[in-house]
Amino acid sequence: MEFVIELVISVLIVIGGLFTLIGSFGLVKLPNLLMRLHAPTKATTVGVGSILIASMLFFWMERGTFTIHELLITVFLFLTAPITANLIGKAYLLRHVDPHDDLPHTGEAEGWATFDSRDPEEQPKDPGKLPQDEKSNDLN
Amino acid sequence: MMLKRYLPHPLLSVALIVIWVMLANEISVGTVVFAVILAVIIPLISQSFWPGRPKVGNFWAICEYGLIVLWDILVANVVVAGLVLFRKADSLEPASVTVPLELTSPEAITALAGTITMTPGTVTVDLSRDARSLLVHCLHAPDPQAVVDDIKSRYERRLKEIFE
Numbered sequence: 607m608e609f610v611i612e613l614v615i616s617v618l619i620v621i622g623g624l625f626t627l628i629g630s631f632g633l634v635k636l637p638n639l640l641m642r643l644h645a646p647t648k649a650t651t652v653g654v655g656s657i658l659i660a661s662m663l664f665f666w667m668e669r670g671t672f673t674i675h676e677l678l679i680t681v682f683l684f685l686t687a688p689i690t691a692n693l694i695g696k697a698y699l700l701r702h703v704d705p706h707d708d709l710p711h712t713g714e715a716e717g718w719a720t721f722d723s724r725d726p727e728e729q730p731k732d733p734g735k736l737p738q739d740e741k742s743n744d745l746n
Numbered sequence: 747m748m749l750k751r752y753l754p755h756p757l758l759s760v761a762l763i764v765i766w767v768m769l770a771n772e773i774s775v776g777t778v779v780f781a782v783i784l785a786v787i788i789p790l791i792s793q794s795f796w797p798g799r800p801k802v803g804n805f806w807a808i809c810e811y812g813l814i815v816l817w818d819i820l821v822a823n824v825v826v827a828g829l830v831l832f833r834k835a836d837s838l839e840p841a842s843v844t845v846p847l848e849l850t851s852p853e854a855i856t857a858l859a860g861t862i863t864m865t866p867g868t869v870t871v872d873l874s875r876d877a878r879s880l881l882v883h884c885l886h887a888p889d890p891q892a893v894v895d896d897i898k899s900r901y902e903r904r905l906k907e908i909f910e
Contacts, residue, residue, distance in 0.1 A: 644868075644885040648826055692863065
């Protein structure tokens with residue numbers, strides 16, 4: 607029985623390590639930021655998830671203490687990871703993407719929130735000179 | 747009404763008690779009392795950030811949603827791991843798609859956006875200014891419309907039942 611539990615724990619840790627490794631590998635391999643953004647979401651879900659399950663099993667079965675902290679870590683990760691990804695994505699849109707050429711239309715009258723501050727006509731076509739450069743001056 | 751004034755968000759208070767006891771990892775009088783104190787003070791302090799009271803639907807619908815999302819995360823993880831390992835980077839077909847929203851409550855839209863990001867292969871990048879569509883980036887989507895239909899039928903429909 608002891609052996610089976612140890613086996614399960616080791617398998618879970620190896621799976622977690624593998625997915626984390628693949629996530630990091632994706633970070634190196636994928637060509638642009640929006641695609642790279644997909645890699646860490648993988649590492650934080652199955653990768654961290656199975657390591658945390660392994661940790662719970664270990665303390666429960668081997669040490670006899672039941673800890674619930676791992677569940678909380680999962681909950682906090684699930685709450686924070688999408689927001690980080692969203693902010694990184696928005697920053698990338700702002701700096702490097704032309705909303706007219708590279709993004710699909712919203713299908714509504716209004717544009718995407720990242721580019722919302724002015725009329726479509728006023729958006730400069732040159733992606734290197736997005737209106738946000740001017741906006742940052744407004745903040746000063 | 748007294749209760750409403752001192753406990754503006756009963757669900758938040760319950761969640762705070764549960765989380766505090768879980769953090770302390772023991773159920774004793776001390777932790778529970780402190781949890782209750784926190785559960786009263788924190789909603790009062792943060793009240794102005796949560797003016798509305800989101801309606802949360804039945805418990806089983808939430809459980810069902812959670813299980814479906816967990817399962818999808820597992821499946822999608824394996825699929826995306828395969829894409830990262832075995833596909834050449836330039837043979838992937840990334841796509842940005844617009845997902846028109848039927849959801850209106852901010853909490854529901856946040857939950858949907860979070861779900862989309864946590865299931866590997868799709869990341870929510872932006873929201874339209876009038877909050878009626880989401881910009882979703884897909885790592886590999888030969889058929890972008892299928893991704894949109896999937897999100898709408900699998901997640902949005904259920905969130906609509908939970909929140910509205």
